[in-house]
Amino acid sequence: MENDPDSKSSRRSFLQKLGFSGAGVLSAPLVLSSCQNNPDKGGASTLKVLTQDNHLVEIDSASIRPVADKAEREYLQKKGREGMPGKKFVMVIDLSRCKNERACMKSCQNAHQLKPEQHHINVLEMHDEANGLSYYMPKPCQHCDNPPCVSVCPVDATFKRQDGIVLVDNERCIGCRFCIAACPYSARTFNWTEPRDAEKYKDISYNMELNVPQKKGTVTKCAFSADRVRKGQLPYCVSACPNGVYYFGDANEDLVTNGTTRETVRLSSLLKDNFAYTLMPELGTKPSVYYLPPRKPGA
Amino acid sequence: MESLKKKESARIDSELLAHVNWSRSSKIWIAFLLLVFAVCLYYYIQQIKNGLGVTGLNDFISWGIYISNFVFFVAASLIGMLISSVLGLAGVKWIKPISRIAEILAVAFALVAGLVIITDMGRPDRLHHILLFGRIQSPIVWDISVVITYVMLSLLLLYLPLIPDLNVCKDKCCGIPAFQRKIYKVLSLGWTHTPEQYQLIKKFTRILMVLIIPVALAIHTVTSWLFALTLRAGWDSPIFGPYFVSGAFVTGSAAVIIAMYFYRRNFGLKDYITEEHFDKMGKLLVLVALVYVYFNINEILVPAFKLKSGEAEHLSSMLTGHDSLMFWMVQIGGLILPFLLLLIKRMRRPLPVTIISVVILLGAWFKRYLIVVPIQQHPYLPIQNVPEEFMYYRPTLAEIAITCGSFVLVLLIVTILSKLFPVVSIWEIKEELDHEN
Numbered sequence: 001m002e003n004d005p006d007s008k009s010s011r012r013s014f015l016q017k018l019g020f021s022g023a024g025v026l027s028a029p030l031v032l033s034s035c036q037n038n039p040d041k042g043g044a045s046t047l048k049v050l051t052q053d054n055h056l057v058e059i060d061s062a063s064i065r066p067v068a069d070k071a072e073r074e075y076l077q078k079k080g081r082e083g084m085p086g087k088k089f090v091m092v093i094d095l096s097r098c099k100n101e102r103a104c105m106k107s108c109q110n111a112h113q114l115k116p117e118q119h120h121i122n123v124l125e126m127h128d129e130a131n132g133l134s135y136y137m138p139k140p141c142q143h144c145d146n147p148p149c150v151s152v153c154p155v156d157a158t159f160k161r162q163d164g165i166v167l168v169d170n171e172r173c174i175g176c177r178f179c180i181a182a183c184p185y186s187a188r189t190f191n192w193t194e195p196r197d198a199e200k201y202k203d204i205s206y207n208m209e210l211n212v213p214q215k216k217g218t219v220t221k222c223a224f225s226a227d228r229v230r231k232g233q234l235p236y237c238v239s240a241c242p243n244g245v246y247y248f249g250d251a252n253e254d255l256v257t258n259g260t261t262r263e264t265v266r267l268s269s270l271l272k273d274n275f276a277y278t279l280m281p282e283l284g285t286k287p288s289v290y291y292l293p294p295r296k297p298g299a
Numbered sequence: 300m301e302s303l304k305k306k307e308s309a310r311i312d313s314e315l316l317a318h319v320n321w322s323r324s325s326k327i328w329i330a331f332l333l334l335v336f337a338v339c340l341y342y343y344i345q346q347i348k349n350g351l352g353v354t355g356l357n358d359f360i361s362w363g364i365y366i367s368n369f370v371f372f373v374a375a376s377l378i379g380m381l382i383s384s385v386l387g388l389a390g391v392k393w394i395k396p397i398s399r400i401a402e403i404l405a406v407a408f409a410l411v412a413g414l415v416i417i418t419d420m421g422r423p424d425r426l427h428h429i430l431l432f433g434r435i436q437s438p439i440v441w442d443i444s445v446v447i448t449y450v451m452l453s454l455l456l457l458y459l460p461l462i463p464d465l466n467v468c469k470d471k472c473c474g475i476p477a478f479q480r481k482i483y484k485v486l487s488l489g490w491t492h493t494p495e496q497y498q499l500i501k502k503f504t505r506i507l508m509v510l511i512i513p514v515a516l517a518i519h520t521v522t523s524w525l526f527a528l529t530l531r532a533g534w535d536s537p538i539f540g541p542y543f544v545s546g547a548f549v550t551g552s553a554a555v556i557i558a559m560y561f562y563r564r565n566f567g568l569k570d571y572i573t574e575e576h577f578d579k580m581g582k583l584l585v586l587v588a589l590v591y592v593y594f595n596i597n598e599i600l601v602p603a604f605k606l607k608s609g610e611a612e613h614l615s616s617m618l619t620g621h622d623s624l625m626f627w628m629v630q631i632g633g634l635i636l637p638f639l640l641l642l643i644k645r646m647r648r649p650l651p652v653t654i655i656s657v658v659i660l661l662g663a664w665f666k667r668y669l670i671v672v673p674i675q676q677h678p679y680l681p682i683q684n685v686p687e688e689f690m691y692y693r694p695t696l697a698e699i700a701i702t703c704g705s706f707v708l709v710l711l712i713v714t715i716l717s718k719l720f721p722v723v724s725i726w727e728i729k730e731e732l733d734h735e736n
Contacts, residue, residue, distance in 0.1 A: 105684075117685045118358070124683050139680060148530055154439035155425075155432040174428050175351070175421015177361045178439055182529040186678045190361060190421065193352030216350045217421030280679060283530050 073205050080169070080208030080226070083161025088288075089224055090164070091238070092247035092256055092270060093138055095294040098123070100136040104237035104246070111236045112220065113212050115196045118189040120222035121237050128294075135294035138245065140237065141166060141187040141222035142279060142287035149179035149188065158219070164251075164288050165224045171206055173218040180219060184283055188221045224248075234259050251288075303570055303732055311729060312471055315721045318566035320474045325718050332711045339704025342697040343418060351421050353697040359682050360675040360692035365419035366525075367667040368702050371550065372412035372709070373446070373522045374543065374663065378551025379405025379453050380515030381587075384508040393579050395731055396571045396723045400558050402457040403722065404551070407712040409450045409518075413443075415705045438524045445517045452511045457716075458486075459504050463497070463726040466490040479719075497726075519544045526670070532609030533602075533674035542594040548587035549634070550663040553656035556580050558713070560653040562722050571723045574649060581647030584656070588638040595630065613677040621691070622673045625665055633662015 046058045100123055108114070108121050121140040128135070143166050150160050157173040160166050168179075180188045195214035204213050209226035225235030233239070238246040238259030249256030249267060257264045270276070274292040281287075303311070346353045356363050382401035386394045394401075417423050433440045465487035469480055490496060520540035527539035536542070556577065563572040602610045603618065617626050637655045640646045646655065672692055682690055694702075 117689070119684060122684055124681055126681070152437055152439070152528065154434060154437040154443075155428045156434050157428075157432075172425070172428055172432060173422065174425045176419070176439060177421065178437070178525070180358065180361045181526075181531070181675070184530045184679050186359060186680050186682070189358045191350070192354075192356065193350045219421075285530070 069205060076205065076207055076209075077169070077171075079230075080167060081159065081161065083163040083165060083226075084230060085162060086252060087163035088251040089143070089229060090249060090251045090256065090267065090288045090290065091140065091143075091224070091235075092267070092276065092290045092292065094245050094247070094274070094292040095135050095137055096292065097243045097245045098136040098138060098294075099243050100125070101242055103240040103242055104138055107236045107240035108222075111212075111225070112210065112223075113196050113201065113214050114189070114220070118191075118220070120187075120189070120220070126294075133294060137291070137294075138237070139185065139187070139279075140289060141224070142185050142285065142289045143222075143224055145286035145288065146284055148182040148184065148285060152178045152182045154178070158221075161226075163229075165226050165229075166221075167208060167223055167226060168211060168219055168221055169208055170211060170215045170218040170220065171208075173215075175217040175219070177219065184280060184285065188219050190219050191216050303728070304735065306570075308729060312467060312725060314567065315571070315723050315725045315728070316468065316472055318562075319468060319472050319718065319721055321718060325714070329711070329714060332707050332714065336704055336707045336711065339700045339707060342700040343704065346418070346697055346701065347423065353695060355693045355695045355698060357689045357692070358685065359678060359689050360672060362419070362671055362675065363692055364668060364672075364694050364698055364702050365415060367671040368664070368705060369412055369415045369419070370522055370543070370667045370671065371664050372408045372415055372705070373519055374547035374550040374667070375554050376405045376408035376412060376449070376453070376551070377515050377519055377544070377547040378555055379456065380511050381548050381551060382555065383456060384511050384515075388505070388508050392731065393576060395727045396568075397555065397559055397576060397580075399457070399460070399720075399724050400562065400722055401551075401555050402453060403713055403716050404554055404558060405453045406450065406457055407709045407716070408554075409446060409453055410712065411705050411708050413446055413450065414708070415702075416442075418701050418705070438521060438528055441521045442518070442525065445514060445521055449511070449514050449518045452507060452514055456504070456507045456511060459500055459507065460724055460727065461720055462487055462490050462500060463492065464721050464724060466492070467725055468721070516544060519547050526674075531674055532607070532677070532679070533613045536598060536602075538594065538597055542598050545587065545591045545594050546663065546666065549584065549591050549659060552580060552584045552587055553659040553663065556584070556652055556656040557660065560649055562717070563649065566717075566722065568723060571728065577649045577652050578644070578647045581641050581652045581655075584652075584659070585638060585641045588634060588641070588659075592634060592638065595634070609679060613674055616677065617669070617673055621676070622669065626669055629662045629665045629669060633659055633666065637662075 045061045047061045047064065048056055048058055050056055102123055104121050105119065105123060109116070109118070112120055114120065121138055124137045124139055126135055126137045127133075143164055145160075145164065147158075147160055147166050149158050150166060153159075154176060155172055155174055157170075158166065158168045158179050175190070177190060180190060191214050194216050198213070198216070201213035206213065206215075207227065209223060209230060211220055211223050214220055225233075225237070228235055234248050234257060235246075238248045241259050244258050244260035246259045247256035247265070247267075247270065248259065249264070251267060254267045255264050256267045256270065270292075271290055276290040276292050278287040278290055306314075342353075354363060354365075379402045382394050383398040387398060417426065420426070429440065429443060465483045469483035469487060472480070472483075520543065523539035523543035526534035527536055529535065559572050559576065559580065562568055599614075599618075603614050606614065616622055637659050640655055641652070646652060676691060
């Protein structure tokens with residue numbers, strides 16, 4: 001992609017002046033709007049800004065320039081594609097705790113501006129005929145380490161980041177739906193018509209990590225809430241669950257946190273002690289989502 | 300050829316050029332096609348405005364008749380390669396009068412296949428992304444590359460042997476506008492009928508014939524890989540490449556027979572496209588159908604014997620369930636029965652073989668539907684928490700109209716090409732006669 005050198009350098013200097021890096025850009029428009037509100041208070045007005053290392057500094061508000069929409073978009077784009085270095089995000093879903101509350105589905109659909117029939121995470125009612133067992137199975141994107149959807153995408157619109165998250169760039173997607181055909185987990189959904197609240201969000205800059213605003217004619221899918229994860233928060237579905245079904249964390253640290261109890265446990269022992277499994281391992285997709293069986297063995 | 304031996308060269312010219320004009324009936328036909336096409340275009344504009352939501356597709360069955368029709372068109376276009384190249388290189392003489400017909404069909408179907416795939420795109424406005432961001436590992440990128448290559452080679456293979464005839468057109472066609480004559484003049488590249496020129500044409504045609512064989516095999520193999528390279532039970536099959544290619548020859552042969560019948564009747568070519576040609580094409584159809592039946596047995600019987608967990612559901616719905624009626628009609632009515640009938644000599648006369656070909660072509664279209672759609676109705680994980688209609692796919696009026704539009708476009712291209720150029724190669728017929736005398 002071509003970068004406009006001017007907009008890039010002005011963006012960088014803007015960030016430096018604000019003492020922001022990485023995490024601050026989402027709040028930047030807020031800061032900006034506050035200084036745009038009082039443009040007539042004389043040229044000497046200053047603004048107090050907290051730097052990344054917690055120093056409160058004052059800067060001349062006249063030297064603040066809003067980030068051009070294009071630059072902001074490019075920044076979000078780059079950040080979204082690269083992912084977070086040194087991380088490997090995983091999810092553990094404890095099926096024995098799922099009571100089909102569907103708070104996960106609701107908060108997910110709200111966050112991602114999805115219609116009722118569009119699911120990034122879908123709670124399925126499963127029947128294990130061999131054991132006469134019925135259980136509920138929340139099914140997000142499996143964020144496979146060998147993702148079939150990514151292999152088939154003709155334009156690199158869906159891609160795997162260094163932190164293991166598989167995302168969709170809906171500004172690049174051509175809507176061929178090959179990824180939908182290729183995904184064995186039916187994890188992807190398409191914007192067949194104008195997305196929900198399209199009119200309301202039409203002027204908002206595209207945030208790839210949240211994949212909003214949704215765009216007509218493009219594919220959308222679970223993003224492991226990459227936007228929340230970047231801020232050190234748990235995904236929308238994980239924190240919405242009232243029943244402690246979800247654990248989320250970093251496999252490199254070998255730690256996962258339960259979204260309801262906030263209890264942090266060792267990933268390897270959680271998986272080992274509970275006989276965790278992945279969905280359809282025989283396909284060789286290597287999912288990053290682990291399931292703990294619906295009924296504890298021996299229970 | 301017997302009946303031709305008595306004919307003079309000038310008579311052959313005039314008979315083969317007789318249809319190269321804009322007769323009243325051809326104008327009415329073209330106007331009719333354009334009118335229908337305009338209606339279909341209206342539906343496509345609706346689709347662009349409102350999104351793919353105007354189709355019956357959904358998140359689970361997300362490839363429908365656009366994709367199966369694309370597969371059908373690519374299949375039909377392969378016949379150019381079989382008739383002009385494979386049989387031509389093997390020195391088969393009887394294909395001379397029909398090889399141009401095969402090439403015209405190949406060009407028309409391959410060109411429109413490229414457009415059909417665009418109608419399936421959610422964002423056709425981002426078509427250029429394939430050039431900007433194309434990734435070599437995606438089968439779609441392979442498919443686009445080989446389809447474009449095949450269209451180009453087919454166009455050349457149509458054009459090169461046409462050059463001597465263009466010169467004849469320029470001199471001998473009557474009742475055509477002056478600018479059309481000028482086009483012939485430009486396109487005939489100063490042809491003067493010298494032996495050296497003929498040598499050159501033959502040499503380069505031969506090169507093209509060789510080149511087009513791997514490219515044609517590639518387009519349909521890659522098209523089959525759009526399915527075979529996924530992990531879906533039912534598509535995940537290593538024989539999809541040859542299975543598709545063998546099916547393509549059935550489709551294409553049937554299409555050529557239908558075109559032959561039409562040209563023979565309407566363009567007064569009874570002495571050139573003879574009953575013998577229909578008999579031979581009928582036999583060719585028997586051969587390719589037999590190969591296709593063999594691949595069908597492999598593709599269906601092998602998994603049906605094992606009933607692996609992922610495939611069992613799909614197979615039982617196909618063989619005895621939701622899609623079984625269409626399945627058996629296509630397999631028996633569209634393949635086995637026509638194949639058996641064609642073994643009888645009387646059935647290979649022009650009219651019966653043409654009717655059988657129409658049935659085969661219809662069956663071939665629905666066969667592509669059966670390959671593409673039903674498998675998506677049975678994903679590994681259940682379809683839940685979505686509206687009832689997501690379980691099955693039913694094409695909408697808009698979708699059907701847009702698909703009809705693609706057929707109209709094929710007919711339009713075939714019509715215009717066969718009104719512009721002689722559909723039977725004049726110089727090759729004469730050369731053949733010289734040999735025999």
